[in-house]
Amino acid sequence: MRTFRRLSILILFLVAFLLFSSCAQKGPIVLPSSQGSSSTTDSPLASKEIRLLKNSSGSLLKEGVSSSDYFFTSSNPLIVSVTGEGLLYALEIGEAEILVQSVHTGSVVGACKVLVLDPAQAGTDSGDSPTPSEDPGSFVETSNNGSGGDSPSVPTDVPPVRIIPVEGLELIGPTDQFVGKSYRYTYRPYPENANEKCIFESDNPEVCQIDQSGLALAKASGSTVIRIRTEDRRILHEFPVEIHNYVKGLTILQAPTLLYTGETVELLARILPEGTVNKGVYWVNDSENKAVLSLSPDGLSCKVTALASTGTGYASVTLISADFPDSLSYTIWFRIVDKE
Numbered sequence: 231m232r233t234f235r236r237l238s239i240l241i242l243f244l245v246a247f248l249l250f251s252s253c254a255q256k257g258p259i260v261l262p263s264s265q266g267s268s269s270t271t272d273s274p275l276a277s278k279e280i281r282l283l284k285n286s287s288g289s290l291l292k293e294g295v296s297s298s299d300y301f302f303t304s305s306n307p308l309i310v311s312v313t314g315e316g317l318l319y320a321l322e323i324g325e326a327e328i329l330v331q332s333v334h335t336g337s338v339v340g341a342c343k344v345l346v347l348d349p350a351q352a353g354t355d356s357g358d359s360p361t362p363s364e365d366p367g368s369f370v371e372t373s374n375n376g377s378g379g380d381s382p383s384v385p386t387d388v389p390p391v392r393i394i395p396v397e398g399l400e401l402i403g404p405t406d407q408f409v410g411k412s413y414r415y416t417y418r419p420y421p422e423n424a425n426e427k428c429i430f431e432s433d434n435p436e437v438c439q440i441d442q443s444g445l446a447l448a449k450a451s452g453s454t455v456i457r458i459r460t461e462d463r464r465i466l467h468e469f470p471v472e473i474h475n476y477v478k479g480l481t482i483l484q485a486p487t488l489l490y491t492g493e494t495v496e497l498l499a500r501i502l503p504e505g506t507v508n509k510g511v512y513w514v515n516d517s518e519n520k521a522v523l524s525l526s527p528d529g530l531s532c533k534v535t536a537l538a539s540t541g542t543g544y545a546s547v548t549l550i551s552a553d554f555p556d557s558l559s560y561t562i563w564f565r566i567v568d569k570e
Contacts (some may be wrong), residue, residue, distance in 0.1 A: 273340040274300060274330060280342060282310070282320035283349045290328060290342060291318040300339070303329045307425050310344045319392075320346040321425060361457045396424045399467040401458045407438060407448040409474045415444040417458040417467070427436040431457040437473050451506070475506040477553045489523075489536040489545075490569045497562075499530040501550050510552030517545040522566055536566040 274295040282288050290312060291297060300314040306326040311319045318328070323346050330340040396419050403415035415430065434454035442448040446456065451473055459466035479502030486495050496509045499511050513527040519538075522545050526533040534547060544563040551558040 275340045275342050281345045283347050284323055286318050288318045290318055300330050311425055322346050368422040369550050394424045396426045396460050397466050399458050399465050401467040405471055409448050409475050411448050413446045429457055451475045476500050477506050477551045480549050482549055482562050485562040486564050489566045491536050494535045497532045514548045516548045539568045540566045
């Protein structure tokens, strides 16, 4: 009996030892992390930045996202156009921002920067071509022939870029410029979704030159015609533009120092420099007693009639530039005496 009891104790001790060893090997219980613990986003965009080669196309939305819930707007449809299905078409080298809005609330749910690269500079046939990052949020490169790789962002059945022809053009910008200044011209195509390429032109680039962004530089006084047109000159809109020199100085020719009552003289204005196109001026009676004379202005000339004596004082006439009425003027003073 005593032997059986000892044997039972030994067996219990052995079982306890095995259980303790098993727990020590397994360590504490660790619950698996939930799948939702990784960072996710509700944005429907495949990427916040997409790079496309010119004349290529790509997908704006994530795979499986329905385009029927959103509508899309390109900040520059002449560079990147976007369809109602969220397909991007790279038309010209440059960049544009695509806004994605909910058709239900109208709120902006995402924005994507699209860079259009020059295929020649991108080196698509060499190892210099930019390659997609392993992080799908960085950028997506696409090609127009489906041979650029296995990226799922490159649709292989995308139709060719559809050019919407221009039916009308409206040029917007100033008709008067001043030498040395820059001016911005824009245009409005009709219909508004037309994406046909248009060209800015100046008939006299020596006087005013304009680049294809619509930035004009006034180089010399004179005149030219600024124009926006389609490449085939089928549609155009133009208007004349005058380029003026700034007025830098004023003077009055044949200014008297003494007038007799009843006498009339003609004053002549001289505008400097001589090539200034805009020669608008104002003639002002600045006499302390304005009743001593009268003015009859006629452009750059003005007739002054002495009406009464100034006594020991003076009469004055001021010539003011219409271009700079607050800062550019010329004044003459003279006495008026009675005829004996």
